[in-house]
Amino acid sequence: MKILLLAPTSGSWKKAARSKFFNGRTFRFSLLSLLSVAAETPQNVTVRIVDEQVEEIPWQEKFDLVGITCMTALAPRAYEIAAGFRERNMPVILGGMHPTLCPEDACLHADAVLVGDAEGIWEQVVADVRNGRLQKIYRNSSPPSLAGLKSIPRYLLDRSAYSTINAVQATRGCPNACEFCAVSAFHKQTQRRRPVEEVVAEISQIPDKFFMLVDDNLTADAEYAARLFRALAPLQKLWGTQAAISIADDPELVRLAAEAGCIGLFIGIETFSEANLNGVAKTCNRVEKYREAIRLFHSYGIAVEAGIVFGFDNDRMTVFQNTLRLLDELEIDMIQASIFTPLPGTKRYTDMQARIIDRDWVNYDFHSVVFQPKHMSAADLQAGHDWITCEFYKPWRIIRRLWRHAKRPRSLAAMPYLAVVNMAYYGRVFNWNIRGFNPAETRKIQVAIPECNRAELLQQVKMN
Ligand code: B12
Numbered sequence: 484m485k486i487l488l489l490a491p492t493s494g495s496w497k498k499a500a501r502s503k504f505f506n507g508r509t510f511r512f513s514l515l516s517l518l519s520v521a522a523e524t525p526q527n528v529t530v531r532i533v534d535e536q537v538e539e540i541p542w543q544e545k546f547d548l549v550g551i552t553c554m555t556a557l558a559p560r561a562y563e564i565a566a567g568f569r570e571r572n573m574p575v576i577l578g579g580m581h582p583t584l585c586p587e588d589a590c591l592h593a594d595a596v597l598v599g600d601a602e603g604i605w606e607q608v609v610a611d612v613r614n615g616r617l618q619k620i621y622r623n624s625s626p627p628s629l630a631g632l633k634s635i636p637r638y639l640l641d642r643s644a645y646s647t648i649n650a651v652q653a654t655r656g657c658p659n660a661c662e663f664c665a666v667s668a669f670h671k672q673t674q675r676r677r678p679v680e681e682v683v684a685e686i687s688q689i690p691d692k693f694f695m696l697v698d699d700n701l702t703a704d705a706e707y708a709a710r711l712f713r714a715l716a717p718l719q720k721l722w723g724t725q726a727a728i729s730i731a732d733d734p735e736l737v738r739l740a741a742e743a744g745c746i747g748l749f750i751g752i753e754t755f756s757e758a759n760l761n762g763v764a765k766t767c768n769r770v771e772k773y774r775e776a777i778r779l780f781h782s783y784g785i786a787v788e789a790g791i792v793f794g795f796d797n798d799r800m801t802v803f804q805n806t807l808r809l810l811d812e813l814e815i816d817m818i819q820a821s822i823f824t825p826l827p828g829t830k831r832y833t834d835m836q837a838r839i840i841d842r843d844w845v846n847y848d849f850h851s852v853v854f855q856p857k858h859m860s861a862a863d864l865q866a867g868h869d870w871i872t873c874e875f876y877k878p879w880r881i882i883r884r885l886w887r888h889a890k891r892p893r894s895l896a897a898m899p900y901l902a903v904v905n906m907a908y909y910g911r912v913f914n915w916n917i918r919g920f921n922p923a924e925t926r927k928i929q930v931a932i933p934e935c936n937r938a939e940l941l942q943q944v945k946m947n
């Protein structure tokens with residue numbers, strides 16, 4: 484029996500994959516979703532993983548089952564590919580974020596849909612294919628335990644095509660209830676954790692120095708995180724992960740993370756407006772604590788990538804210029820600027836139905852406006868997001884950030900990481916030619932964005 488597991492790609496990601504320079508390799512890592520499904524596949528089945536960013540789809544080959552993973556923005560491409568294989572008489576199953584949050588949509592385009600985690604149910608899917616009785620929907624009756632997960636077959640990937648294939652997960656989900664978050668919707672505001680010794684055993688098998696913990700909120704359970712960090716420290720590896728900014732409420736935990744080799748944190752700062760945070764129930768962020776938290780991370784040489792979102796209901800045209808000033812003020816090392824996106828399956832999607840102006844999933848890529856903002860036009864929101872992205876990654880700002888980082892204590896370990904990611908973002912913004920990321924256009928936009936006064940601004944956002 485032969486199974487193909489496929490990761491689709493589209494839009495600018497596809498373009499980047501095809502171009503010779505700035506090919507997006509830095510941002511390409513993991514594929515842990517498909518690797519986890521492959522790990523669960525019985526030994527006597529041949530599994531092939533194809534990442535459309537890396538290689539062509541093997542249309543001419545014959546498979547007994549084709550499994551496709553997809554996020555919302557990639558759903559249309561996943562459906563297109565599914566149609567291609569079904570025309571060739573090969574059954575298709577869809578799984579991952581979008582099929583789980585929108586099974587009724589996914590069901591229209593596939594022979595079967597797997598809702599939620601694959602562990603605990605994938606073996607049944609394989610058995611059903613073998614017996615010719617594939618069902619329409621598969622889901623575990625309750626989320627499977629993460630103890631005793633099978634070993635991840637990273638050898639199925641061409642490692643030269645990825646910045647790292649060393650993606651590991653210690654926990655799944657997040658207990659918080661931020662109303663815009665797909666993770667919260669997928670995992671129903673819960674977090675499951677793997678036994679610390681199993682995570683450490685997996686990481687100790689990785690031959691490289693660097694790995695990524697692709698958890699959603701690694702430090703949600705501080706006691707678990709502390710145990711994990713203590714156990715990781717002797718391995719002397721370097722790693723980055725995502726955590727809520729509230730990790731800084733526990734300076735001892737930050738110290739343990741640094742001693743365990745943490746060199747980078749992706750933090751969902753989202754906005755500098757308390758009203759915006761309250762509007763989406765992101766209660767783990769408090770604007771007045773941002774500065775203290777970032778200083779703490781920096782004091783351990785940990786680089787901070789901030790997730791910043793524009794288009795919240797209290798955002799006005801001043802938000803772009805103000806946010807750039809505040810990011811500079813906090814010495815944030817990298818940003819991932821996004822446009823607010825009401826993702827299907829989340830509370831915000833339901834609440835914002837009347838304001839949604841674009842229902843093409845392709846545009847649910849966090850860089851396009853799909854709803855009517857409250858205090859600006861959709862075009863202004865798009866322009867402001869494009870403007871700040873270009874401004875933040877201008878070469879002089881990147882050099883200043885590297886210089887500032889170099890002056891911090893323990894900065895050496897994170898320096899290459901910081902430089903590579905900043906340069907990769909530069910390449911992405913200025914060379915991928917992503918829609919909206921046109922430097923000539925953004926120069927014009929700058930004129931329309933109001934200037935702001937530093938002291939007034941700090942007082943206004945109550946950031947001490
Ligand atoms: C690591 C990561 C990335 C990495 C690597 C992605 C990759 N290709 O592996 C990078 C940085 C490249 C990335 C990029 C993006 N990401 Co991302 N990413 C993640 C993150 C943090 C972890 C994913 C992961 O590896 N999970 C671990 C695995 C084991 O869990 P899993 O994916 O749920 O898989 C299990 C089940 O879902 C199921 N399953 C999954 N796929 C399949 C397929 C089949 C056939 C079957 C049967 C089962 C199955 O089985 C698995 C095992 O149980 C998630 C958050 C999350 N919790 O998922 C966001 C997340 C998936 N990303 C998201 C987004 C929006 C993006 C971007 C669009 C961001 C942007 N603006 O650029 C891009 C899109 C990239 C692209 N076009 O390809 C959103 C998706 C929201 C949505 N509803 O669509 C998420 C949920 C983050 C969030 N909080 O909103 N991402």
Ligand code: SF4
Binds near residue numbers: 657751
């Ligand atoms: S803290 Fe982060 S991962 Fe958790 S629900 Fe909120 S946005 Fe999602």
